[in-house]
Amino acid sequence: xAGNAEVTHVGTVGAFRLRxxxxxxxxVSREKLxxxxxxxxxxxxxxxxxxxxxxxxxxxxxxxxxxxxxxxTAWPVVGACVGLxxxxxxxxPPSLTFIDPLTRAPVDPVFKPHQLEGQQxxxxxxxxxxxxxxxxxxxxxxxxxxxxxEHDGDSWLAGHRAMGAxxxxxxxxxxxxxxRVVFAQEIQVNMKFAPAFEASAVQMAxxxxxxxxxxxxxxxxxxxxxxxxxxIAHDExxx
Amino acid sequence: xxxxxxxxKSKDHLLNLTVIVSGAATQVKVNxxxxxxxxxxxxxxESGNAGQAPDRWELRKASGELLDMAMRTGDxxxxxxxxxxxxxxxxxxxxx
Numbered sequence: 255x256a257g258n259a260e261v262t263h264v265g266t267v268g269a270f271r272l273r274x275x276x277x278x279x280x281x282v283s284r285e286k287l288x289x290x291x292x293x294x295x296x297x298x299x300x301x302x303x304x305x306x307x308x309x310x311x312x313x314x315x316x317x318x319x320x321x322x323x324x325x326x327t328a329w330p331v332v333g334a335c336v337g338l339x340x341x342x343x344x345x346x347p348p349s350l351t352f353i354d355p356l357t358r359a360p361v362d363p364v365f366k367p368h369q370l371e372g373q374q375x376x377x378x379x380x381x382x383x384x385x386x387x388x389x390x391x392x393x394x395x396x397x398x399x400x401x402x403x404e405h406d407g408d409s410w411l412a413g414h415r416a417m418g419a420x421x422x423x424x425x426x427x428x429x430x431x432x433x434r435v436v437f438a439q440e441i442q443v444n445m446k447f448a449p450a451f452e453a454s455a456v457q458m459a460x461x462x463x464x465x466x467x468x469x470x471x472x473x474x475x476x477x478x479x480x481x482x483x484x485x486i487a488h489d490e491x492x493x
Numbered sequence: 494x495x496x497x498x499x500x501x502k503s504k505d506h507l508l509n510l511t512v513i514v515s516g517a518a519t520q521v522k523v524n525x526x527x528x529x530x531x532x533x534x535x536x537x538x539e540s541g542n543a544g545q546a547p548d549r550w551e552l553r554k555a556s557g558e559l560l561d562m563a564m565r566t567g568d569x570x571x572x573x574x575x576x577x578x579x580x581x582x583x584x585x586x587x588x589x
Contacts, residue, residue, distance in 0.1 A: 293518070300513070300578075369583060369585070376585075417581045418581065421516050423515055423516030423578075424580050427578070430557075432583060
C-alpha cells in the first residue's frame with residue numbers, strides 16, 4: 255500500500271538501498287519498469303554494441319554496466335557499474351548507486367563521469383549524498399540529484415519526467431557519454447602503461463612456454479631459443 | 494507515419510528510419526532534403542513527445558556517432574532501414 259509503508263527489500267540483492275517512504279503502489283512501478291525492460295530486450299543488440307550490458311534484474315532493481323574501450327586500444331574496461339532502484343517510479347526518478355561489478359556492493363566509482371562544457375570538464379560525482387552518504391551521480395533524472403538540497407529548484411516533475419530522463423535507456427546513455435569523457439582524458443595516461451603491460455605479457459608467455467615443454471634439469475628444451483624473448487604484438491599508442 | 498514529402502521528389506529521396514526514442518522504437522519516413530532536426534521532430538511526435546524541442550535531445554547513429562541536427566539528412570551517411578537513437582541530453586549537474 256502506498257503512503258504509509260516503506261520501500262522494502264527482500265533478500266540480499268541491493269539490500270543497501272536507502273529505505274524511502276513508499277509513495278507508488280509496487281504494481282505500478284513494476285509495470286512501468288517491466289515495459290522498459292521489454293523495450294531494452296528489443297534493442298539489446300544495438301545497446302551491446304555500445305557496451306551497455308544488463309548484469310542483473312530483480313524486483314524493481316536493475317544492475318547495469320557500461321563497457322568502454324580504452325583510447326585506440328582493444329582493451330575493454332567497465333567504465334561504470336550501477337544499481338538502479340525503481341521503487342516509486344515514476345512519481346520519483348530511479349535511485350542510482352555505484353556498485354562493484356564483481357561483488358555488487360556499493361563503491362566509490364573508479365572512473366568518475368564528467369561532462370564537457372567547452373573544453374572544461376565538469377565532475378558529476380561531487381561527493382556524498384546527504385541522505386545515502388554515498389557517492390552519487392549528479393544529473394537530472396536521478397533520485398539523488400533531485401533530492402539533493404542544492405537542486406530543490408529543479409524538480410523531477412517539472413519537465414524531466416516528461417522527457418523520460420529516468421528511463422533505463424537514457425540513464426545508460428548518460429553513463430556511457432559521461433564516462434567516455436573520462437577515457438578521452440586518460441588515454442594518454444593509460445597508454446604510458448603499455449610497456450608495463452607488455453613486460454608482464456612477455457613474462458607470462460615465457461612461463462607458459464616453459465611449462466608446456468618438457469625440460470631436463472639444467473637444460474632448456476630448445477637451447478637455441480633459451481634466451482630469446484617471446485614477441486608480443488601490441489598497438490603503438492601515442493607517446 | 495510522419496515526414497514531409499517535398500513535391501517533385503521521387504521515392505529515391507525518402508528514407509525509412511527506425512528511431513529509438515528513450516528506448517522505444519518508432520518508425521519515421523523522411524525526405525533526404527530535410528534536416529536531421531526534422532527527423533527528430535517526427536520521431537518525437539510519433540513517440541508521443543510532440544512539442545519537445547529537438548535541441549534538448551541528441552540524435553546518434555547505431556554506432557553511437559553523434560549527428561548534427563542541422564545537417565541535411567542526405568548528407569548524414571544514412572541508409573534506408575537504418576536505426577538511430579534519440580535521447581535527452583544529460584542536462585547540467587555536478588561541479589567544476
